Amino acid sequence: MLPPAEVGMKLEPIRLCAACYTESRRRYRHKLHLLSECPNCGARFKIPALWIDGHCQRCIMRFTEMENYQKFVEV
Template sequence: MSEPDKNAPRLGYVEPLAHESISHYLGRLRRFKGNSLPSAYSLGQAAGIGTVTSRWEKLYFNPFPTAKELEAIARLINLDPSRFRDMLPHPEMTLQPRPIRLCGACYAEVPCHRIGWQYKDVAAVCPHHNLRLLERCPSCKTPFQIPALWTDG
C-alpha cells in the first residue's frame, strides 16, 4: 500500500444514504460537483491505497477491505470510518455480486442501491415491501449495471 499523497485534494462531502451500498456511494462521490474523479482508480490512488476501490465499486470484496484502507478513504472524503464500514456487506453474510438486484418500491422511496439486496440469504423478495427483487429493467429487460454507474432515474 502506498502512502497517501500529501497534495491529494480534499473531496467534497457526500452524505451516505441509509442502507446504501458502497458501490452506489462511491459512484455518487465520484460524480459529486467539484470532485472530478474520473474513475474508481483515481479515488484509491488519491487515498494512497492503490486501485482496490475499483473492486469495491463492482461489489467484489475478496480480500475484504482492511481497516487501514477504509480509514484512508474515510479521511480523504471527511467521513466517519464507521459510516463507511456500514456500507460494506456484513462479513458473515455471503454476497452475490451478480446479478445486481433492487426493489422498485424501495428505490422509489430513496433512489439508491442497498447492499442487503445482494445477499445470497435474501430471497428474491424485498423484506420491507414483500415485492420480488428486480434483476433487469422491466421495460427493456436489460440487466442492471453496477450501482456505481447509476445516475438519478
Template structure:
C-alpha cells in the first residue's frame, strides 16, 4: 500500500497485490505491508474502506510520512 496514493484517492490499487511489486511507480516510495505505527499486517483490501489501521487506527494518509524512498 502506498500512503501517498491513498491520500490522493482512497482506494486499493490492484498492482499493489503483485508478488514482485515493491514500490510505487508514481511516488517512488516503498509499498507498506504493515502499519508503521503498531506493526499490524494489513488485512485484505476489502477491509481498507475505513482508511486506517484496524489495530491502532492510524490513518493510511499519515503513513506516507514514514514510507522510505524506493530505488528501482
C-alpha cells in the first residue's frame, strides 16, 4: 500500500504552530495546541518546506489567521 503523495515519507500528520510560524524570529515556546490540519477546510498540512506560501494549499487561509484557532493548553 502506497501512501498518498501528500503524505510523503512521514506517516505522522504534519503539525503546525501558526503562532511560531508568524513569529519565527522569536524562539520562545508556546503552550498552544498544535494544528495538524487546516481549521477552516480540514486539509492536512504539507511538509514544512512547503510552508513558504504561508497559507493553506486548499482554501488559502493564512497561518496568521489560524493562530486564532489555537487554544492555550497546560503543558
